[in-house]
Amino acid sequence: MTAFVLVPGAHTGGWVWEEVAGRLRESGAGAYPATLTGMGGPGDPAGAGTGLETHIDDLVRLIDGLDAPRVVLVGHCYGIHPALGAAGRRPERISRIVHLDTGIPRDGDPPLALVPDGTVRERLSRADGQDGGDGGDGGGLLPPPSPDGWRRWGSTAGVPEEALERLARLAAPQPADTLTQPLRLAESVSRIPATGVLCTANGPGIAAVEAMVGLGDPRFPALTDPRVDFFELATGHWPMLSAPGELAAVLLRAAAGEGHRIPPPQDERSAHLRPFVLDVPEARRERTRRVDLHLPEADGPRPAVVFVHGGPVPPEARPTPRDWPAFTGYARYAASLGAVGATVDHRLHDIADYGRAAEDVREAVRLVRADPRVDGNRIALWFFSGGGLLSAHWLAAPPPWLRCLAATYPLLAPPPGWPVDASRFHPATALRTAGRLPVVLTRVELELPELAVSIQDFLTAAERCEAAVEVIDVPGGHHGFETVDHTEPARRAVDRAMRSVLGHLRN
Template sequence: MTAFVLVSGAYTGGWVWRDVAARLQESGAEVHPVTLTGMGDRRHLAGPGTDLETHVQDLVQLIDHVEAPDVVIVGHCYGIHPVLGAADRRPERISRIVYLNAGMPQDGDPAHKLVTDQTLRDRLLNPDDGQSADGQGQAAGGDDWLLPSPALDEWQRWGGVADVPADALERLTSLAAPQPRATLTQPLRLSEAVTGLPTTGVLCTANGASIALVESLVELGDPRLRALVDPQVTFFELDAGHWPMLSCPDELAAVLLRAAAGEGHRLTAGEGRAPARPFPVDVPELPRERVGRVDLYLPDADEPRPAVVFVHGGPLPAGVEPTPRDWPTFVGYGRYAAALGAVGVTLDHRLHDLAGYGSAAEDVAAAIELVRADPRVDGERIALWFFSGGGLLSADWLAEPPAWLRCVAASYPILAPLPGWGVVGPRFRPAVAVRSAGRLPIVLTRAGLEQPALAATVEEFVTAAEDCKAAVEVIDAPRAHHGFETIDPPEHVRDAVEHAMRSVLGNLRG
């Protein structure tokens, strides 16, 4: 007999698992949908002293009273924090920990560290925000220890809700309880006891997560993810947003049963380096000059030449070696531009987490200033080419295109913040900024096998561009995946890469 202990995210209680619990019980499992102290129908038990440790003890006491030999404990969103705390206290009772659309908190991490929405962060860290527990005005009677529960239109700040039925979203809103602030600000305390337990990650693709993304981060050598390359660690994907227990309970229940049986995708051991597939276009091995964060690939020319600045994606963990400008993809693009008569420019920027877009934008602007000042560059003819998560950095240049910017290009880009990326802020929204781009030429290369959540941002951008009659050329690579230069056979992507480069250089020379 397997017992499932189900722990949901902030503001909610055991009621949110109703449909999932029913499916698990039908399979013969023992199920414990948990309502933590101060939540759901236990909200009256909350007080200023209700914190993360309170919720950890709730789960420890429950585990101590579960008789089933195998306990699978599931943590959704905030719920993973008390789940890990309790598993660390009772490791001998836990057969598997399931991370359901949840982060990977470490010892000392408070839950608010994983909150990606800036408004929520500000509300968490600044109790005197003028809100009462019900969101209706100034806090009274010392209620600043409570975080108001979201209104109907605020749930998307925590993650995607587009797939949640309207009645379920209304029920979520009506039954939500204010969250004791200290549950989100008190650091999680873990020993080594929890590190050896089997785990499963359930990734919700409509919320921007995927197995492919995790694999790429592991391959890049993110030290936080090394533990994921372990036979005891498995993964599943769900085509769902942040609340799969509400949007697809049958599918989630099936995944939890498979996770309990030890099934799922396992990552293979990587060596912590960027993929080494050769650039899909044969280009000569031209030399480069390195100036700080910037590399220049110079054509054989006597007069100043136009430049193409290639901006890598992210977020990427700090300390990745080699850095993006040394990856075959960006070395290839730099050489390719130079071989065709333009100055190819690559750079490293500081997009190490979602809060890093501002710093990355500063790095890109500084690189452009350096390049335009170089006497070998025609500073009045510059193209900017963005990749993947770097696509959001195009917004500044689309919103107010300078006269010297002759083209903006983007390959398999993210062109709107993904659900739950509120910390990125409104500045980095190319799908909005394109309405101010005028007749600036835009060359967009789409991967036909793109991840659905990322493809949706591209479609949002294309729709906005069509509405405002922006000068967008769309190049499709039907058999290509996200990051196609590094993972797809050259014959699947060569035509798209060559087409995009011809278009960009044509706009520079026009």
């Protein structure tokens, strides 16, 4: 018999797993929802010094008390940290670790590194130093979110109102040290089979993970290990409340090793490093700090297009985005048609880096406009993929020299739970004050679901405010189609988008 140890996320106890545990038991499996120290509600306060190690000890004791040959540890959100810590102490007992809508902690990371709610650090600073007999020597207690605040921890899509009410009512204060103590990962954990369950209403699905594998992030090649597999659930961050039956079925399949496996790339070149869809001539290129200028054969100041890559892109990635074939291809094509093409390396290395990346883009634009070969009053900005969120600043208050804004397979609204300031990085909202700024939007037919939703929301907002948005579709196109789909529709889409952007610069 397989025994499932179900580890809850922050502020919650074993009660959050009740329906899932019942479904697992009906199937003949064992189910053991864990309530970690201090997380049982008002009658179970955290004692002095309660931290991550305390919660790891809780799980080790629970595992030691089980009479089952196969133990599957399921960690939701924060719960993956004590789950991994316990697995490192009892690797011979664990047959699989399930990451339920949570990230991949690294050795030495505190759980806070993966907490999505950007307000948590502020709340922790207020909790720090509280004693009151609860946090004691180990720091304070982090109060649970307000009833409305749960949405900042992750999408509540699909959760019935009564379940949301119960979530808010039964939530317990979280001992601050459980979030700030570093996780120490034993090397043996890497040999235990693992499953990722991705909740697609809250973030990326399997296709997005496959795309990230090729970017050079040292965390992602391990995801092609044959011991690692994946499932998707079309729901939000709380599948035990929104889809308990579906989650129980997925956990049973995970225990049997039935998930989707990501194969290593077949082409020695990652998708983003394959040739550009158009054969464009070389252009003279000059590099200044984070910016490359691809210069046309022309006299006098010329209009310029600044190409802003997506991400996150790991800092170790080589080559860096301004040398990727798609961006050099677009920039050289712009130069061949008489405009300056500028490619930029900005520091969007993590989803928490949008503020820093936005400043890099603003600095790049200043540098481009100041170049004497550029007509600083005729500039277009062109955003790609995850860089789409960076367009919000320019849509909200377009400067007079910005003649056009383009976006290709863009992310146009931050996914639920991302540590992104939605007041600064929400293009669909910013569009309301964009006036008649021309927007050229290229979308692909086979888009990643999480991006497709944001694009549709953007177009709905554009209709409401009568924004000047031109849509260019790529039939059969994939995300990153310029180096993936060498098809006639792909070539036509690149050409049409470029000529539309340059037309707005010349008018």
